[in-house]
Amino acid sequence: MTIGKIIDGKAFAETLRGKVADGVGAFIAKTGRKPGLAVVLVGEDPASSVYVRNKGKMTVAAGMESMEFKLPASIGEEELLDLVEELNADERVDGILVQLPLPPHINEASVIGTIDPAKDVDGFHVVNSGLLATGQEAMVPCTPLGCIMLLKDELGDLSGLEAVVVGRSNIVGKPMSQLLLAENCTVTIAHSRTRDIASVVHRADIVVAAVGRAEMVKGEWIKPGATVIDVGINRVTDTEDGKSRIVGDVATAEALAHVRAITPVPGGVGPMTIAVLLRNTLVAAHARAGLPRPEGL
């Protein structure tokens, strides 16, 4: 039995962050200012707090300005929208990111819709999803763009390949399918209502699992030689030792016997999200400064 390759997203992300840092140096030399990223956290969700802290640290490590705004969970939507408007108008801010999820009393779509699309480094604004869907230059959501980078690094040209995206979220599933389409893949989106999902997944040369259900995609669903990108981050308690750990949406141990290559959880797609966020911030800073897109990113 052959065992598939484990794709090292952590190493790839580190290399990308190094390239961004080089690009930041060149940007500062040209403009005399640092690119700036504003991150807004509402409430104290532990996982979100960790992600925001890591974003701040990595922004600074790449040579950019990091601005963090921590607001209580009780904040009203109007107040949050006012902060977004202030950041839209702030010349030092090239990128604005509002950490998701937001508390239930706040309408996520209104908040995202208030961000200046040119500063929308998450690529969640409808202007950016529309630009992406129509094949125009857009700010592209970080996690799916990171997945495409890993896929192209592993497979080269993706043209003509059969891709199945499991999950239809606005953050991952939908933009992922658009990006695969732009690479000339034949794309299917599977979801919770898909009939015989095992046979749908079995068609795929590329499987992207982004459903948020621990180890839902089984090894035998995978066509031999397929490449699997596991976007899931699910915290589970081990039945044997009672310890908490994170697993993906794919049963990785089983899948390894079928795949050509697979991203692990942790250490696969996750680290790419923040690396691409830094890349998007640098791209936004170039556009706002009237400079051409940085090369090689």
Ligand SMILES: Nc1nc2c(c(=O)[nH]1)N[C@@H](CN(C=O)c1ccc(C(=O)N[C@@H](CCC(=O)O)C(=O)O)cc1)CN2
């Ligand atoms: N505004 C946004 N909100 C959220 C996004 C986003 O892109 N924009 N994505 C996720 C959370 N996220 C970044 O915000 C994120 C998730 C996971 C990782 C990561 O490095 N994961 C590690 C494991 C981490 C762990 O042990 O828990 C890995 O997979 O190796 C980075 C960023 C939702 N919200």
Ligand SMILES: [Mg+2]
């Ligand atoms: Mg909400």
